[in-house]
Amino acid sequence: MISRLRLQPADVGMGMTSQRVRDRLIERLRGNGIVDERVLNAIRTVPRHQFVDEALATRAYEDTALPIGHGQTISQPWVVAKMTEALLESAPKKVLEIGTGSGYQGAVLAALGLEVFTVERIGELLRIARKRxxxxxxxxxxxxxxxxxxxxxxxxxxxxxxxxxxxxLVEALSAQLAPGGTLVAPVGGASGQNLLRLRKDAEGNIEQADLGPVVFVPLLSGMTDR
Structure with a gap:
């Protein structure tokens, strides 16, 4: 069940941002192993072209990461789908996102009806995401x-x-995971990163699974207004 979004005509898109182009992206995601229809419907519905610079809007439904400024990127749709699918396996209701960025991943989670809390260290990115x-x-x-x-x-x-x-893995984050919950995070450095899924059982024990190689910007400490 996708939450009802308040869509404007510009959100619906046309040409390279049209529903037909979005549907082609969904078929690519299916072909690359994404099976959760809730996730696919959320990605079909949330207007990714509104989360990138206008100059990049025609590339919004390519299955690729795109720059959003400040050395950051909006993640590849397949990665967003994979992480969201892994998170939904434990049927969460209340979710913490670390790294708001453009706001796209948070919007996909919120469109799925989840209670979303998101933290961003770059003030300017957060202000833009809030508007979106x-x-x-x-x-x-x-x-x-x-x-x-x-x-x-x-x-x-x-x-x-x-x-x-x-x-x-950042211990402060895994400590905030409720028993029965799931944490999904890329781990690694310049030599390579892997997407990990952690599940915490009722006794607090952690089960870890490797979901494959990924490429993300580094998780930095501190804050900046710009």
Whole structure:
């Protein structure tokens, strides 16, 4: 069930942002192993072209990462789908996202009806993302802070998704995962990164699975307004 978005004519798109082009992306994602129809419908519905610079809008439905400024990127749709699919396996309701970026991943989660909390260290990116959430009528709680700290006062969370890579799993984040919850994060450095899925059982034990190689920007500490 996809939450009803407040779509404007520009969100519907035309030409290289039209529904036909979006549907071709969905078929590519299916062909590359994404099977959860809820995830596919969310990606079909959320207007990715509104989360990139206007000059890049015609490339929004290519299955590729795109720059959003400040040395950051909007993730490849397949990666967004893969991470979201892995997160949904434990049926979360309350989710923490580390690295708001353009706001696209958070919008996909919110469109799925999840209660989304998102943290971004770059103030300018967060301000733009908040405008996008409001324009689409999505209720996403956001904070300008160091993502490595998480959002402990709002935890624990049923799901945590990290959209930047650290050399190792950040203990402060896994500590905010509720029993029965799932954390999905890229881990690694310049020599290579892998997408990991962690599940915490009722006793607090962690089961880890490697979902394959990925490429993300690094997870940095601290904050900046620009």
């Amino acid at each position: 959430f409001r324009a689409l009528g999505l209720h996403v709680r956001s904070k300008h802070d160091d993502g490595r700290i998480g959002w402990p006062e709002e935890g624990p969370f049923d799901g945590i998704i990290v959209t930047a890579a650290a050399p190792a």
